[in-house]
Amino acid sequence: MNLVLWIAAGALATVALLGGVTKTFVPKKKLAAMHGGGWTAGVSVAFVRTLGILELFAAVGLILPAALGIVPVLVPVTAACWVVLMVGAALTHRRRGENALVLLNLAYLALAAFVAWGRF
Template identity: 40%
Template sequence: MTATVKPKGLNIILWVAQGLIALTLIWAGYAKLFQPIEETAQMLPWALENPGLLKFTGIIDLLGGIGIVLPAALRIQPKLTVFAAYGTIALMIAASVFHISRGEESLIGMNIFFLVLAAFVAWGRTKKAPITAK
């Protein structure tokens, strides 16, 4: 078996990207699940219209934020980090479609940014700087 040399700089950039995605998704999940719905509705006006969707997306956000970092950090099933990155891509596409359907096109900039960041993590952790299991 040959050892794969990981570019140190790329590995650091990938960890920063994973951390940024994780912090954002965990913060969003916290806001959707644990803040009073009235406070959340100030940020997300649709929250009062559909509290079930709010809770569902909160759970997805929280799981995605944990999944993008924890498996790689613990080196237990690190391929799950790549799957979390793919899930984040799907989540950002769904969020963009949701915002567009509500006439909120101006809000999808962050969705596109995190989609690109998650694609970078998926590519990097698959091709250039994969993390091996213990």
């Protein structure tokens, strides 16, 4: 079970890292033109960058606390926060009619809920 939780946390951390780097460093105009990035056209640059930074923190929080044995309770807390983030992402994509992305968000949500449950 521990190995499965590590794999799930690693997969989520990878998703968070890629999303965080993209939202933090890719210009908003370019992001809005990307598949699934159309939602960024209706929000501020600061909001997109803030989400990106939060995703970078999530990538770190899903792995490092448990790997280093320093405040490992941060892993399930981070996973629970990721659940909340994915609810928001799913609602945003649903409102835009992007059903495939809603399903992807729900898959990430389920994975995060599993990590939160398993690590709590």
